[in-house]
Amino acid sequence: MSQLKFCSRRSPVVCTSGCVASSQPLATNVGLDILKSGGNAIDAAVAVAAALNVTEPCSTGVGGDCFCLYYDANTKQVYGLNGSGRSPQSLTLALLKEHGFDEANPPPPLHAYYVTVPGAAAGWCNAIELFGSKNLSMEQILQPAIELAEKGFPVSEITSYYWKRDAHVLQAAGNPHGKDLLIDGQAPEHGQVFHNPFLANTFKELAKSGKQGFYEGHVAEAIIEIIHSNGGVMNLDDLKNHVTEQVKPIVTNYKGVNVWEIPPNGQGIIALLALNILENFNVKEMGHNTATYLHVLIEALKTSFSDALWFCADPEKVYVPTAELLSKSYARNRSQLIDLQRATCNLHPGNPFSVGSDTVYFTVVDAQGNACSFINSNYMGFGTGLVPDGCGFTLQNRGFNFSLHPEHPNCLAPNKRPYHTIIPALATAADSGELLCSFGVMGGFMQPQGHVQVLLNMLEFGMNPQQALDAARVFVEYNKKEDAWYIFLEDGVPQNVAEELRAKGHTVMMPVTGNSRSMFGRGQIITKGSWWRHGGKLSFSSNVLWAGSDPRADGCALGY
Template sequence: MDTDLTFSSRRSPVVCLHGCVASNQPLASNVGLDILKHGGNAADAAVAIAAALAVTEPCSTGPGGDAFCLFYDANTGEIRGINGSGRSPRAQTLDFLKGRGYTAEAPPSPFDAVYVTVPGAPACWCDAIQLFGSHKLSLQEVLRGAVELAEVGFPVGEVAAHHWANWVAALRDAGKELGGDLLIDGHTPRCGQVFRNPALAQTLKELGERGKPAFYQGRVAQAIIDVINRNGGVMTLDDLSSHDSEVITPISTEFKGVRLWEPPPNSQGLAALLLLNILDSFPLKVEFGQIFWI
């Protein structure tokens, strides 16, 4: 956490009988808990929380980003996964980047539109519900909590307000401007200030009603292409409409008697497993989720 953010929290571990959810935002966690109370399972709740976080912490990630999914089926013991990351535009080749004057030594600005890949999260949400969900709740019902947060508004948390302001400042320093939908009167919301995002509410509502085509075709897709192309990117409607998630076989390693699973590359899960394999060579004692040197 940033040293200039004066915020601390100490909580006891959550112990319960009938199921629990966890996220870094209480409002999003409440949305996931409501899904479980209405008969949904872990996959339903995870998608509901991801969508709610897209509303309450837009400075992190959301429908414009990527997602990975790991799902453990308690009935069969099977672990499956989804790679919900998107590809670069087809036209964005090495020759194209060289033609723009970019090299390994002189890359584009971190905020350049050429870094934008096809958003994979919405497709991953839809596929997670279809493949792993309880099928007791529709996608529309799963996304309803996030839609309500965006429509009615929510009080912005302290951590979110801090990072929100920092990223807007970084964008402006780079000569970029954040869309007005994520500002209040041209400014980032303060801690405790109620923020509404009706445009995102409409997008999530359409995603719930029509599934993947609502995002990767039509109004939303065209809006994505328009803003990317205005800023020098080369993504096309075909890049979006041809996107789909990939069902993957997770990879794993054993550490101190516990088997841990991760999505395979292109996720960074392999790095986490390699680090555990390295740590396994050291004299460590694992107790109550903490690691101690011996």
């Protein structure tokens, strides 16, 4: 398989009446059509989510979870939906121990134990109920995806690569219906037309019966059957009892810009922690992607991850000190850990009480100025890869992010949501509440790191949305077994910068090229006006939408 090159030059999309940015052109078009048909940003986002399930099943689907941030232009309020599912009621540490599994010997990553209740279907329905325009029915919103699945679509280049990479999970023994996502037993080629009539039928059931069409009846029974046949313990009550949670988004003010994230169990708190720390440094003077800037950025991310990997858990089950972690005084204390000359090797969670991959992200802004920042994922590619009979989608393995340490806040427990990697983001003007941008960067533990980097690219270094996405990135990875941090630099970061970082004590891996660049995520951005040129203030062209789409994916931004 050839290594794809990421060398295209794209201009930012500019428009005035509505905009959609996603990782797949057909899905972007679907969202735009919904806007033109009278739908709002939420209607279009759900339509895009369904279309991406059809066109990128190796990244996302109705068998996974979703999160959503919604900006209401009339009230200037930001709302959040947590569409993540919970562990089965009968799944316990004791049960795992009976079968020979514990913290030292966990189940393999794709085991059916790791299937948490799929939250996406309910999340889509609840998003429409709460924030949709009421101009379109669920059937109208899902119809474009149904047609794509029934009539077929040509598979895009990067999607084909990852479909092939993970096809083995669909071909595995114990997964008799995995063939439904293959063509003659193989992943589709770039440009080959793929049909998914079973997924079309699942969407028809969801359109007809709402959440009950997924969490009860034959779809639910098929989900439980494939889980049980592979050793899992989820039951019909686990599905029937699932609910989406409307949540109050968390926010921090970074130099006059309010940055919004979903609260834990989502990891968006890492991005806000890092921004609070970085506010104590003059990163603009350091220069974009210089060794000094990347060193401080890396150290801020390491410090933030060390907190979140302990504290980020399901707040319904354990206390998560979100307000304490996001206090500016806590960030000042944590920023003092950063030595400008040397990398920190041993980091531990702070004490806030002492102070007073393989996902799809997309965004929509409608003609009224409402914005939806939306993310949907299976977790590891196809997730477990398990396909319920006659349903046309795979089941996620999100439970892999639970800790099996009995005293960890994120420890596996019945009916609990795990630490969750997928996160959408929004930014508004702190003084006026006006929307500045809706953005996100998909990709496992890269996501909060991507949020920080693309936002600073605009706010500190004056890049437009497309430039902010094009710029080379850094990825910080913690290896738990080795208790070590690894720094991956994308092709485009100069060699001398890598050498300077090594001299400061960082373990640097570079350059990362070709398809391996997926580790740096794939983002989408829509901004209102060219505020990045004006220090976070809306400019004279605030009625103009600017959009960018990540060249590391197949997608595009379109407007009208």
